[in-house]
Amino acid sequence: MNKTLRAVWAFIDERFQIQALAGFAKKKSVPEHKHSFWYFFGGICLFLTALQIVTGILLLLYYTPSVDGAHESVQFIMSQVKFGWLIRSVHSWSANILIGALFIHMFSTFFLKAYRAPRELTWVTGFFLFVIFLAIGFSGYLLPWNELSYFATRVGTDIAGSLPIIGKSLKTFILGGSIVGQATLTRFFWLHVAILPLAAGILIGLHVLLVQILGMSTPLSLKGKPVREIPFFPDFIYKDVLGWVMILILVGVLCVFLPWEIGKKADPFAATPLGIKPEWYFTFMFTTLKLIPSHIFSIEGEKLAILGFMLGGALWLLVPFLNRRASRELPSPAFTVAGAIIFAYIVVMTILTYTLHGL
Amino acid sequence: MNRRKFVNYFLGGSLGATVLAFLYPVLRYLLPPGQAEVLQKRVAAAKVGDLVPNSFRIFKFGASPGILVNTQDGQLLALSAVCTHLTCTVRYEGDSGTLYCPCHNGRFDLAGNVISGPPPAPLETYKVEVVGDDIFVSKKA
Amino acid sequence: MKIPAALILSFLLLSGALLAQKNSCVECHGKLDDELKAPVEGFKLDVHQQFGLGCQDCHGGNPALDDEDKAKDKTFKGAPKRAQVPEFCARCHSDSAYIKTFNPRLRVDQLDLYKTSRHGELLKKGDTKVAVCTDCHGVHGIQTAKHPRSSTFPWNIPQTCGRCHADANFMKAYKIPTDQLGEYKQSVHAQALYEKKDLSAPACNSCHGNHGAAPPEVKSIAFVCRQCHPSAGELFSKSPHKKAFDEMGFSECDACHGKHKILRPTDDMLGTGGGAVCVQCHEPGSKPFVAAGRMKELLAGFGSEIEANQSLLDRAERKGVEVSDPKYRLQEIHTLLVSVRNLTHALDLADIEQKVGEGKSLLVGVRASGEAALREAKLRRTGLVVATVLLILFAFAFYLKIRQMKNRPKA
Numbered sequence: 004m005n006k007t008l009r010a011v012w013a014f015i016d017e018r019f020q021i022q023a024l025a026g027f028a029k030k031k032s033v034p035e036h037k038h039s040f041w042y043f044f045g046g047i048c049l050f051l052t053a054l055q056i057v058t059g060i061l062l063l064l065y066y067t068p069s070v071d072g073a074h075e076s077v078q079f080i081m082s083q084v085k086f087g088w089l090i091r092s093v094h095s096w097s098a099n100i101l102i103g104a105l106f107i108h109m110f111s112t113f114f115l116k117a118y119r120a121p122r123e124l125t126w127v128t129g130f131f132l133f134v135i136f137l138a139i140g141f142s143g144y145l146l147p148w149n150e151l152s153y154f155a156t157r158v159g160t161d162i163a164g165s166l167p168i169i170g171k172s173l174k175t176f177i178l179g180g181s182i183v184g185q186a187t188l189t190r191f192f193w194l195h196v197a198i199l200p201l202a203a204g205i206l207i208g209l210h211v212l213l214v215q216i217l218g219m220s221t222p223l224s225l226k227g228k229p230v231r232e233i234p235f236f237p238d239f240i241y242k243d244v245l246g247w248v249m250i251l252i253l254v255g256v257l258c259v260f261l262p263w264e265i266g267k268k269a270d271p272f273a274a275t276p277l278g279i280k281p282e283w284y285f286t287f288m289f290t291t292l293k294l295i296p297s298h299i300f301s302i303e304g305e306k307l308a309i310l311g312f313m314l315g316g317a318l319w320l321l322v323p324f325l326n327r328r329a330s331r332e333l334p335s336p337a338f339t340v341a342g343a344i345i346f347a348y349i350v351v352m353t354i355l356t357y358t359l360h361g362l
Numbered sequence: 363m364n365r366r367k368f369v370n371y372f373l374g375g376s377l378g379a380t381v382l383a384f385l386y387p388v389l390r391y392l393l394p395p396g397q398a399e400v401l402q403k404r405v406a407a408a409k410v411g412d413l414v415p416n417s418f419r420i421f422k423f424g425a426s427p428g429i430l431v432n433t434q435d436g437q438l439l440a441l442s443a444v445c446t447h448l449t450c451t452v453r454y455e456g457d458s459g460t461l462y463c464p465c466h467n468g469r470f471d472l473a474g475n476v477i478s479g480p481p482p483a484p485l486e487t488y489k490v491e492v493v494g495d496d497i498f499v500s501k502k503a
Numbered sequence: 504m505k506i507p508a509a510l511i512l513s514f515l516l517l518s519g520a521l522l523a524q525k526n527s528c529v530e531c532h533g534k535l536d537d538e539l540k541a542p543v544e545g546f547k548l549d550v551h552q553q554f555g556l557g558c559q560d561c562h563g564g565n566p567a568l569d570d571e572d573k574a575k576d577k578t579f580k581g582a583p584k585r586a587q588v589p590e591f592c593a594r595c596h597s598d599s600a601y602i603k604t605f606n607p608r609l610r611v612d613q614l615d616l617y618k619t620s621r622h623g624e625l626l627k628k629g630d631t632k633v634a635v636c637t638d639c640h641g642v643h644g645i646q647t648a649k650h651p652r653s654s655t656f657p658w659n660i661p662q663t664c665g666r667c668h669a670d671a672n673f674m675k676a677y678k679i680p681t682d683q684l685g686e687y688k689q690s691v692h693a694q695a696l697y698e699k700k701d702l703s704a705p706a707c708n709s710c711h712g713n714h715g716a717a718p719p720e721v722k723s724i725a726f727v728c729r730q731c732h733p734s735a736g737e738l739f740s741k742s743p744h745k746k747a748f749d750e751m752g753f754s755e756c757d758a759c760h761g762k763h764k765i766l767r768p769t770d771d772m773l774g775t776g777g778g779a780v781c782v783q784c785h786e787p788g789s790k791p792f793v794a795a796g797r798m799k800e801l802l803a804g805f806g807s808e809i810e811a812n813q814s815l816l817d818r819a820e821r822k823g824v825e826v827s828d829p830k831y832r833l834q835e836i837h838t839l840l841v842s843v844r845n846l847t848h849a850l851d852l853a854d855i856e857q858k859v860g861e862g863k864s865l866l867v868g869v870r871a872s873g874e875a876a877l878r879e880a881k882l883r884r885t886g887l888v889v890a891t892v893l894l895i896l897f898a899f900a901f902y903l904k905i906r907q908m909k910n911r912p913k914a
Contacts, residue, residue: 082825262823480703
């Protein structure tokens with residue numbers, strides 16, 4: 004058995020020249036310390052993305068992106084296709100877990116200041132990946148064409164349309180017209196299965212390449228102290244896989260006991276259901292818009308909030324360049340505090356969405 | 363067998379079994395299911411010849427009943443059979459050429475319009491196509 | 504001196520406009536209080552005002568004049584006395600040529616109908632306590648019956664009639680019951696009207712008439728109910744009850760369902776049990792008694808089997824299996840149950856047996872689907888256990904491998 008494997012390896016290596024790569028991989032090492040637990044989240048995001056791609060490709064086989072057929076095809080997948088309920092539920096559950104993991108990955112790298120020089124571009128590519136994945140989530144949510152997804156899309160695109168200057172044309176571009184209809188469904192499908200995954204793929208490639216080239220960042224608090232290193236292959240990758248297996252078990256349990264609902268087919272003429280809200284990962288912004296007073300210093304409160312978020316996003320993107328102290332390998336408590344406030348804000352706003360009366 | 367070899371076999375074996383356990387559902391998924399036609403957009407309501415003139419049949423359209431009528435002069439019409447008053451199922455009355463709801467005496471014409479009784483709104487009409495031997499009913503655009 | 508024509512014209516128009524707006528009735532009464540001011544306030548929303556009519560069209564007088572005595576000229580009628588109100592309103596409302604100019608479809612027979620009603624009869628005899636036009640329609644601020652604020656809008660009618668008919672003190676002299684409104688409010692018709700906002704649901708006038716209001720005679724009650732429930736009526740007419748009821752002078756629907764407190768019929772109304780209506784007449788052991796018992800058995804059995812299947816499908820759905828198709832079929836079977844329950848009016852036991860049999864055989868298919876769904880749910884859980892066990896084994900194997908890697912001599 005071993006002899007055959009060695010022969011296959013030699014055959015491939017002669018043609019693809021993998022030895023050099025294998026050599027690099029063997030030398031790759033990962034620091035192990037009290038904060039190294041957070042290193043796993045990058046790999047978790049990658050694993051869940053792969054899961055999404057696989058289940059997504061399988062769903063493509065039976066899904067139809069038309070207003071007459073979308074809801075029915077999802078119903079068909081859930082009831083008639085063998086294991087369709089499983090594939091679809093895995094896709095829906097993993098999507099939410101993935102976004103949760105992205106949040107954790109993003110905040111852990113923020114607090115560990117992993118973005119400091121020379122890893123600024125890793126942060127930048129990561130930021131754009133975050134935005135892309137939120138867009139993938141938003142576009143995917145419409146595809147089952149049920150009541151909740153239709154109205155959540157209406158609310159979301161209305162907010163985009165309220166942006167100053169570019170709002171109206173942006174909304175028309177997103178919707179493919181003036182209303183949420185067939186054009187929107189086609190467009191969201193195009194984004195969800197082609198454009199956004201392509202963009203994500205390119206950025207993931209850059210992001211992972213940078214991590215390979217630059218190695219894992221060690222937190223400032225451990226500077227100067229000797230840090231144990233473990234080889235990536237096979238030690239770290241095995242631990243990685245262990246984590247993935249745990250997540251897979253979790254997803255399995257969720258899908259069997261809480262399969263994703265099909266919902267009522269969207270009816271554009273129906274009244275908006277009470278308490279309509281977007282997916283949980285957008286709710287902190289949604290609730291901010293709901294709670295903000297209608298006017299602040301004669302500027303519309305909602306517009307101010309949206310601009311605030313955009314500004315916040317821009318600052319978040321530029322953190323590696325703004326945090327001068329970190330790039331000089333100095334502690335920067337101001338940024339830690341700012342990050343903690345932002346994190347707390349997101350958590351509190353998300354919880355309020357589901358607990359506050361009348362939202 | 364030494365410890366190392368055992369661990370390797372254990373690993374390989376459990377990996378193989380897990381992969382198979384995951385591959386099985388995926389392969390079953392790829393095989394086409396029994397009922398190939400997914401859409402309720404277009405339903406084969408009946409076969410030509412099932413309905414004599416001046417009769418009707420109730421068929422399943424999506425999640426609710428539809429009514430297929432063969433009128434006195436042999437015209438095929440299809441509408442939603444759900445009465446807009448309190449959702450009873452309507453029927454076709456040959457003598458009057460109207461759709462009648464037995465629950466509270468509601469009456470509709472063959473275009474779905476309310477003629478008399480409590481229904482507050484007309485019945486939705488559907489498109490009928492005869493393809494070969496089958497009568498297909500689909501929603502209008 | 505030539506005065507420009509335009510100037511003269513505008514002067515005429517202006518004065519014409521000013522004169523046209525002059526309404527001394529409104530001006531004076533608007534300055535008074537309470538009862539005397541009320542007509543001004545109320546009339547603002549009145550349907551007569553919307554048709555361009557004013558105070559003088561009903562009460563006479565000349566509103567163009569400021570002086571009170573001069574304004575109340577010889578055409579002035581003032582406020583009519585209660586006994587005169589019907590004739591007062593009918594001056595226009597029974598004049599078809601006049602009403603036609605405002606609303607060609609408006610009826611003009613209200614006064615004639617009123618004269619045939621109990622209210623009209625008693626008024627003729629001199630009883631002014633009875634309802635006249637203004638008691639139901641209001642005085643100044645009358646709305647059409649299509650307007651939700653109108654006291655004659657369907658869901659306001661019970662309250663309008665109830666103002667007198669539910670007042671025990673007021674009705675003492677007439678020696679008729681005053682519990683109708685209370686009973687009606689408990690009925691399924693009231694529920695439809697008030698809760699479901701179904702305007703086709705009957706209120707007092709649907710069965711008693713509007714202007715010709717009178718209690719329907721015994722044999723009329725059935726005709727009244729058949730307006731909306733023809734199938735029950737037709738079936739009843741085919742049953743042996745029809746002849747019997749007619750001979751005994753029982754009213755058809757009222758005998759079992761009541762008049763005002765018509766509740767949603769339940770299976771308990773059938774058969775031989777406590778709440779059954781059949782035992783009101785039929786002796787234990789008699790043929791009808793036995794038939795009633797059998798009918799109840801069939802219906803109750805069918806009903807509970809449908810319920811059992813419903814909970815079976817609900818259970819499967821809760822476990823995550825998609826059961827929309829059997830649910831649709833069950834819904835159709837439920838429709839069959841509703842029609843079978845209606846069949847009890849015909850008292851045709853054979854027919855009921857046959858239909859129930861039909862339903863039960865359809866239920867077999869639903870039960871099969873439901874049980875298959877539960878099996879699918881079980882299968883999923885088993886599959887999960889298998890997959891989880893394999894994953895745990897795999898994870899354990901990994902753990903051993905990691906430990907092994909850690910403990911190997913460094914390369």
